[in-house]
Amino acid sequence: MDQHDHEMEQKGCLCRIKNCAIELLSMEEDLETDDEESWDLVGRDLRLKATFLCIDLSRLIAFCQGEEHKKALTVVANKFFYSMDELGDAVESRSLPLTQVRYGDTADALREVVAVLGPSL
Template structure:
């Protein structure tokens, strides 16, 4: 049963990561895009937090530390990106997005495959 929960959380994490990577196309300097990106960022990070918590709990002991470190790194980056979106700084938002995108790519590489 733990294996199914782990795989389900991993799949949802990958889906959220892909969705967050796609918001880079929405980073424009207009009121609608700021609001859309901010809401989407907060929604996806909520799902990520929940699934990372489940995944870390059900992970084998030797994987818990690495997953926890990656999760902390990701959520710190997402928080910084959210702050940049809130102040509506296009330059800072792009910088923070690029940092978050690198961590999301790292995350995608570490997630177990669907096989």
């Protein structure tokens, strides 16, 4: 891969991260409905977003130039993925109060990721 290909891949990763972040941060009202169909839809949506974010953040971490930026992004990405796993478990448990708390934790962790990515987004 040449430099141009790397730049295009990075731009694609950043675009998907931005879109997933916007969608995830707007899911709060989706977590207010307590019926089987809603739980299933939210669970599938979270798994899909987590997959895209995992792949794209891993690629961006690999492309990081500065060691300090790479370390900072790795730390906040790991915190975010831990929160996503906890949110996924809460959705599986069908506990609305727990899901709402875990969603808040995940949203906060995602905001940290976005802050570290900063001007790139």
